[in-house]
Amino acid sequence: MKTEHRTIEELLVYLENPIGSKEDETIEEHLAECDKCVSDLSFLDTLRIGLEQFGQNSRELVETGESAHLTNEEIPKYIKEACNENEKRRIVSHLAGCSSCLDDVFTVKKLTTQLEREPALTKKSYLLSRFIISRPARMASVEKEGKDLIREAARHGIALFDIGRSLSFSFQGAETSEEKTGEDYRKMETDDFTIEIVQPACKVSNVIIGVLARGDLKNAKVTICAEEEKSEIVSLDNRRAIINKDNMQAEAIRYIRVDKM
Ligand SMILES: [Zn+2]
Ligand SMILES: [Zn+2]
Known part of the structure; x- marks a missing residue:
């Protein structure tokens, strides 16, 4: 029988520490049979790698207003992987310095996934x-x-x-x-x-x-x-x-x- 879908929070924890604990084994069993969670995981992984490339610099650009908050068009476009390289770069570099937009992206991603599954x-x-x-x-x-x-x-x-x-x-x-x-x-x-x-x-x-x-x-x-x-x-x-x-x-x-x- 299929186990429960994983939440974005659970997948993030798994990404932080992919080897080891008992909980991870059940995640891996689930990932082996669930394309949906695998696709969420790869979305989070790509985002995480992007965030690591930018850092302190991004936070300064956000604070000075040089890096504008994500628009309501950018968020779904990014989630649906419909951005070109330039757009993706601007979005990820902003997200690296803005926890508020990052939280919005996670929440919208979570909602769209839930809507697909429900x-x-x-x-x-x-x-x-x-x-x-x-x-x-x-x-x-x-x-x-x-x-x-x-x-x-x-x-x-x-x-x-x-x-x-x-x-x-x-x-x-x-x-x-x-x-x-x-x-x-x-x-x-x-x-x-x-x-x-x-x-x-x-x-x-x-x-x-x-x-x-x-x-x-x-x-x-x-x-x-x-x-x-x-x-x-x-x-x-x-x-x-x-x-x-x-x-x-x-x-x-x-x-x-x-x-x-
Ligand atoms: Zn799943
Ligand atoms: Zn922002």
């Missing part, structure tokens, strides 16, 4: 939104993953509202919301439904959820996940259902899943 869409969405909340300034470096995930989810009837909000994906201001300041309006599409969230300006803890089916359906199963998942069956009148939610904020809605019935 099969459940809602768990992927949780991982991605946790990253966005903890590193809002680095949100744009996972924009591609976020948008791919939103599209993949939509094909399965799930509208990822929290990630969509962060990436400004498919949100259109309603005609009325431009007039009434403070009203919150969000809309996302899945393959079979259009799902809207309206939060009237005067009622901060009350949201109205609108579901519009593309096809001719009588009922739909609506699952709303704010803190936890809750499902209900709604009947569609002229393809449409309106659901009122007291004690819920638009901000808190992570995803809404609508299944055909």
